[in-house]
Amino acid sequence: MTSIEAAFRATTYRVTTPEGGFALRIGVTDRAFDDFLGRLPDALNPSDSPAIRAKAGSSAVSTRSGWGILTAYNPGVLLAEHDNRLRQERLRDRLAASGRHFLPACNLADDGAWPPEPSYLVLDVNEQQIVALGREFCQLAVVWGRRGAVPQLLWI
Structure with missing residues (x-):
C-alpha cells in the first residue's frame, strides 16, 4: 500500500445530516448510516441546509445507485486556505447546478498531519459520476458506496 493510499x-469521513453525524471509514460498514440512507428522502428536509435547499421541491432521492464523498481541497498538493475555499465554493455551485442532493461533510486525518478538509456527501450518484466530479476538481481519489456495502476508495 502506498503512503497516499494509507x-x-x-x-474519517464525517458526514453531517439532519439526523446527526456519521463517521465513515473506507472498508467499514456503518449500520446507522445505512439506516439513514434507507429513510431517504424522508430524512431530508429542504429547509435544513443550503445544499438541500438547492433541491427544494424535488423529492426524488435514491440511494440505489449509491453515494459519494468528495472535496475540492488540496488537489494533490497543499493549497492556501483562500484558494481551497474558492475551489470548494465552485464545487458546491457545481453540485447545486447539477440538481443532486448533497450534504456537508469533512475529511479528518487520524494523525492530524493534514488539515481537516470540508467535503460533500453526494447522494444518488454512481461510480462513474463521482469519479468524473473528482476528476473535474483535480482530486486523486473519491469515496463511493451504496446502501449495504462498505465505502470504497476510487482512484482517479
Whole structure:
C-alpha cells in the first residue's frame, strides 16, 4: 500500500445530516448510516441546509445507485486556505447546478498531519459520476458506496 493510499484509509469521513453525524471509514460498514440512507428522502428536509435547499421541491432521492464523498481541497498538493475555499465554493455551485442532493461533510486525518478538509456527501450518484466530479476538481481519489456495502476508495 502506498503512503497516499494509507493516508486516505487513515481518514474519517464525517458526514453531517439532519439526523446527526456519521463517521465513515473506507472498508467499514456503518449500520446507522445505512439506516439513514434507507429513510431517504424522508430524512431530508429542504429547509435544513443550503445544499438541500438547492433541491427544494424535488423529492426524488435514491440511494440505489449509491453515494459519494468528495472535496475540492488540496488537489494533490497543499493549497492556501483562500484558494481551497474558492475551489470548494465552485464545487458546491457545481453540485447545486447539477440538481443532486448533497450534504456537508469533512475529511479528518487520524494523525492530524493534514488539515481537516470540508467535503460533500453526494447522494444518488454512481461510480462513474463521482469519479468524473473528482476528476473535474483535480482530486486523486473519491469515496463511493451504496446502501449495504462498505465505502470504497476510487482512484482517479
